[in-house]
Amino acid sequence: MxxxxxxxxxxxxxxxxxxxxxxxxxxxxxxxxxxxxxxxxxxxxTFEEWEYAIDFLTRTGQKCTPIRQEFILLSDVMGVSMLVDAVNHRDRGGATETTVLGPFYVGEHKVMPHGADISATLPGERMFVQSRVTDLKHKPLAGVPVDVWHADDEGYYDSQKTSYATQGPTSRARFVTDADGRFFFRTILPCSYPIPTDGPVGEMIVQTRRHAMRPAHVHFLVDAPGYQPLITHVFMAGDKYLDSDVVFGVKDELVASIQKRSDAVMPDGKPTAEPWHLMTYEFRMKPGEGSAPKPMMANATEAA
Ligand SMILES: [Fe+2]
Structure with missing residues (x-):
């Protein structure tokens, strides 16, 4: 022995x-x-500390559901997600910067027509998003699927609400770029939000006197054949949490000025009765390969 x-x-x-x-x-x-x-x-x-850690990880697993991923949240707040992102994207070569996927990429991204309002049923300040997907030389990439998702004006994702099961996704959709690499849609202005604090990860954040906030942003996942999948956010300039994001996900290049507008028509020529905001952002793709993360709903279906 x-x-x-x-x-x-x-x-x-x-x-x-x-x-x-x-x-x-x-x-x-x-x-x-x-x-x-x-x-x-x-x-x-100590034994007590080891047992605490086992219990913490057990509770983290138990908090996961097909639409809630407490382990990704744990990885995010410990900076591991951004470190994995950093070591895998050391040289962007002019391509758009990447950031965390986050725990709310649950799938169910239905293809919607350009100009659609993905938050039509939600209150909030209206926003028009216009964007373009190109290669490193600014040549437009057509027919590229782009998944978008963001929080509402109270800071919640659709999948966090009890209405999700019956009413389906809001502020979440897929667009496909046109011949000029463009896509555009209507939505509401997202706001900064706390990560969920009703689970073990949130408990840790509260008990260690960290704040739980993320600066306002819209998530984008651009997956063009022949290019590395791009997982990123566009953050709203001026947000007070840009310098202290609880998941360490902010990069300067990803912060966009959102213009406040009062024109009677939006960029697609359709009328609007109230003031609105304009987000403009161009995504530059890096040649290469890779597979985009599978949404949790798909993983749950496969596992079932
Ligand atoms: Fe987010």
Missing amino acids: PQFTETELTAAVIRSFEDTPDPRAKFLLQELVKSLHEYVRKTDL
Whole structure:
């Protein structure tokens, strides 16, 4: 019966993965063991702390549903999501900057016609979004699906509301770029919002005296064949949380000035009776490959 010292134990566990057939899986597991063991040694972790961690992770898993992803939220607030994003996008080469997917990409993005109001049933200040998808030389990319989703003017995503099951998505849609790479739609001005604080991740944020807020933004996922999928947000200039986003997701290039307008017609020539806001943003795609993340609804269906 072998008996190990602290460091011999680490070496033994690393050796136990030696025959893993997939070399990448072997590397990832052995490095994970090294980091976890180092953490336990460095902190002299107590039994109570270890049990707390097990319970915390258990509750994090139990909070997940087909439309709620507490583990992505945990990864986001610990900065891991942005670090994974950073190491995978070290050289953008002029392409639009990336940021976190976030926990609210649940799928159900129905294709809507250009100009559609994706928040027609919601109160709020009206906003017109006009955008274009191009390559690095500003050549338009046609026929590209673009998923958009954002919070309402009280800071909630559709999937957080009880009405989601019966009324379906709001402030969430898919557009397909036209021959000039353009797409445009109507919606409402999103506002800054707190991440959900009714689960273990929110509890941690509150108990550690961090604030739970994200600056106002619209999510975009652009998935053009022959280009790396682009997962990003466009943030609203002037938001007071731009410098302290709870998930560390803000990049300067992604902050857009939203113009306040009072013209009687919107850019597509249709009339409007109230003042409105205009968001204009161009997405530049980087050649390459990759697969866009699968929405949670799709994962749930596959698992079922
Ligand atoms: Fe968001």
